[in-house]
Amino acid sequence: DSGVTQTPKHLITATGQRVTLRCSPRSGDLSVYWYQQSLDQGLQFLIQYYNGEERAKGNILERFSAQQFPDLHSELNLSSLELGDSALYFCASSPRTTLGETQYFGPGTRLLVL
Amino acid sequence: ELKVEQNPLFLSMQEGKNYTIYCNYSTTSDRLYWYRQDPGKSLESLFVLLSNGAVKQEGRLMASLDTKARLSTLHITAAVHDLSATYFCAGVNSGYSTLTFGKGTMLLVSP
Numbered sequence: 295d296s297g298v299t300q301t302p303k304h305l306i307t308a309t310g311q312r313v314t315l316r317c318s319p320r321s322g323d324l325s326v327y328w329y330q331q332s333l334d335q336g337l338q339f340l341i342q343y344y345n346g347e348e349r350a351k352g353n354i355l356e357r358f359s360a361q362q363f364p365d366l367h368s369e370l371n372l373s374s375l376e377l378g379d380s381a382l383y384f385c386a387s388s389p390r391t392t393l394g395e396t397q398y399f400g401p402g403t404r405l406l407v408l
Numbered sequence: 409e410l411k412v413e414q415n416p417l418f419l420s421m422q423e424g425k426n427y428t429i430y431c432n433y434s435t436t437s438d439r440l441y442w443y444r445q446d447p448g449k450s451l452e453s454l455f456v457l458l459s460n461g462a463v464k465q466e467g468r469l470m471a472s473l474d475t476k477a478r479l480s481t482l483h484i485t486a487a488v489h490d491l492s493a494t495y496f497c498a499g500v501n502s503g504y505s506t507l508t509f510g511k512g513t514m515l516l517v518s519p
Binding site: 395398 | 512
């Protein structure tokens with residue numbers, strides 16, 4: 295158990311809908327990262343927040359957005375969902391944003407868009 | 409933009425054998441990480457390699473980093489069934505702490 299929690303574990307929804315994925319980082323960690331894992335794209339970095347502010351952006355679609363709240367939990371919002379958005383979404387956390395820090399991954403949210 | 413390539417993508421081994429997984433990356437990466445993922449599970453950190461020539465060992469796994477060759481290896485010694493999993497290497501994008509992952513190597517160890 296990494297100490298990172300994600301809810302829900304599974305999510306089934308329809309195309310065009312909007313969902314919110316939630317992540318609570320390890321106690322004391324200030325950085326939160328979101329990753330998407332799919333069969334065709336592999337593991338891709340989406341976005342990073344550090345202490346409430348966006349720090350880095352990866353291959354995140356405009357339909358997706360995220361935020362980190364004062365209590366450091368983070369939410370990833372996915373809207374106008376398409377079949378291709380079906381994937382495993384991981385949240386990871388690290389203490390700061392220092393190079394060389396290990397990122398600890400949560401259990402993931404499996405999203406299925408029908 | 410950092411690109412990370414692993415090979416092989418699939419590896420079937422017999423218990424007791426040795427093998428090496430290779431991880432090449434395209435541009436400077438300040439660090440190199442190895443993660444393990446069991447089917448349907450999350451990623452577990454195995455090693456963080458911080459500098460050229462770094463070598464780390466944990467049980468039957470040993471990882472090394474050659475920054476000049478832009479190559480990291482994960483060596484498996486005397487494989488056992490419990491090592492069956494998918495192994496990912498990941499580099500760090502210059503100036504950031506975000507990770508770029510390889511496609512993963514699915515390792516299957518059979519008796």
